[in-house]
Amino acid sequence: xxxxxxxxxxxxLIADALFRVAAEQGLEGVSLRHVAAAAEVSTGxxxxxxxxxxxxxTFAMAVVQERQxxxxxxxxxxxxADPGPRLLLRTLLAGVLPLDDESRAxxxxxxxxxxxxxxxxxxxxPLREQTRELFGFVTGLVRAGGEAKDPEAAAAGLLAxxxxxxxxxxxxxxxxEVALRALDAHLDLIFGPA
Amino acid sequence: xxxxxxxxxxxxLIADALFRVAAEQGLEGVSLRHVAAAAEVSTGxxxxxxxxxxxxxTFAMAVVQERQxxxxxxxxxxxxADPGPRLLLRTLLAGVLPLDDESRAxxxxxxxxxxxxxxxxxxxxPLREQTRELFGFVTGLVRAGGEAKDPEAAAAGLLAxxxxxxxxxxxxxxxxEVALRALDAHLDLIFGPA
Numbered sequence: 001x002x003x004x005x006x007x008x009x010x011x012x013l014i015a016d017a018l019f020r021v022a023a024e025q026g027l028e029g030v031s032l033r034h035v036a037a038a039a040e041v042s043t044g045x046x047x048x049x050x051x052x053x054x055x056x057x058t059f060a061m062a063v064v065q066e067r068q069x070x071x072x073x074x075x076x077x078x079x080x081a082d083p084g085p086r087l088l089l090r091t092l093l094a095g096v097l098p099l100d101d102e103s104r105a106x107x108x109x110x111x112x113x114x115x116x117x118x119x120x121x122x123x124x125x126p127l128r129e130q131t132r133e134l135f136g137f138v139t140g141l142v143r144a145g146g147e148a149k150d151p152e153a154a155a156a157g158l159l160a161x162x163x164x165x166x167x168x169x170x171x172x173x174x175x176x177e178v179a180l181r182a183l184d185a186h187l188d189l190i191f192g193p194a
Numbered sequence: 195x196x197x198x199x200x201x202x203x204x205x206x207l208i209a210d211a212l213f214r215v216a217a218e219q220g221l222e223g224v225s226l227r228h229v230a231a232a233a234e235v236s237t238g239x240x241x242x243x244x245x246x247x248x249x250x251x252t253f254a255m256a257v258v259q260e261r262q263x264x265x266x267x268x269x270x271x272x273x274x275a276d277p278g279p280r281l282l283l284r285t286l287l288a289g290v291l292p293l294d295d296e297s298r299a300x301x302x303x304x305x306x307x308x309x310x311x312x313x314x315x316x317x318x319x320p321l322r323e324q325t326r327e328l329f330g331f332v333t334g335l336v337r338a339g340g341e342a343k344d345p346e347a348a349a350a351g352l353l354a355x356x357x358x359x360x361x362x363x364x365x366x367x368x369x370x371e372v373a374l375r376a377l378d379a380h381l382d383l384i385f386g387p388a
Contacts, residue, residue, distance in 0.1 A: 114305060124366060124367075154383075156372050160361075165350075167354075168353070178350050185344055
């Protein structure tokens with residue numbers, strides 16, 4: 001009797017290895033050879049599920065988005081009935097920052113993907129779509145706070161601050177303490193002192 | 195008679211090719227093979243000047259820092275005798291943003307380097323030193339503006355905004371118009387309306 005192949009288990013095995021390699025070695029680690037070695041399978045088998053580096057990068061980024069969203073949704077759920085726009089926003093923005101091992105892994109994959117798409121702009125479509133949605137959501141919260149003269153500009157600035165703090169944290173330029181002080185000071189400016 | 199080798203001209207030729215490859219193809223383009231092809235020399239000759247990918251990345255980043263600094267110093271020189279801290283800061287921060295072909299090339303190299311150093315933190319030493327200096331300079335300007343309650347936190351937030359806007363511009367997430375509105379709104383919050 002021929003052996004039954006569990007495709008889903010194989011795919012999960014390879015996908016986990018791919019995410020781990022992207023998080024540990026960044027853009028350069030994402031190759032058939034490295035991912036196959038990490039999953040302890042042949043390069044041919046990796047190729048069966050992911051044909052190109054582009055597909056691997058896009059998949060790793062999708063994993064980040066999904067897990068980050070789950071993490072942040074869970075944190076927001078703990079805020080109680082009516083946390084108000086500022087606390088919601090703080091929970092969202094601080095939740096994305098690479099402040100623990102898990103979010104640092106996500107941040108490294110995201111940074112590798114951003115670098116990848118900055119020279120292959122067509123590959124960045126899904127990420128741009130996500131930014132667009134996040135931008136709309138953050139603009140709504142800033143508007144609900146009622147203090148900003150130009151809520152869209154304030155929201156764009158807050159998103160940029162979050163993104164930049166992430167880059168500075170990943171590179172060891174800022175300590176977590178400096179990053180959170182900067183985020184809270186920016187929220188103070190927009191919503192008035194907490 | 196043996197041919198005289200002009201080492202400096204060769205080094206410049208290879209360095210230019212290296213910077214071009216890093217700006218056009220990002221982190222992945224930076225390999226002996228690609229740089230040699232772009233400079234139209236042998237891989238052995240590239241290897242004579244740059245032995246590892248790390249050396250190539252570090253060199254490309256140093257070129258970015260030098261040219262960016264020259265560009266911004268020149269712009270600041272055109273501001274007249276006493277521009278005041280806000281205009282100085284705006285000129286500095288907007289000068290770093292990837293808003294034209296030249297600064298986009300710098301931005302792509304910088305983003306590749308940031309991704310590279312996020313998984314090889316030891317390679318990021320010179321860049322961290324540059325951030326530290328810039329942070330001190332920006333904190334001084336914010337303090338001179340006299341409005342911020344916590345000038346250090348405000349300066350960290352402004353630097354992060356600049357960095358994040360750069361990432362969003364390179365990836366096509368924000369238009370130049372949105373990025374500059376966000377920067378000016380952030381400066382308004384810190385210095386009061388212009």
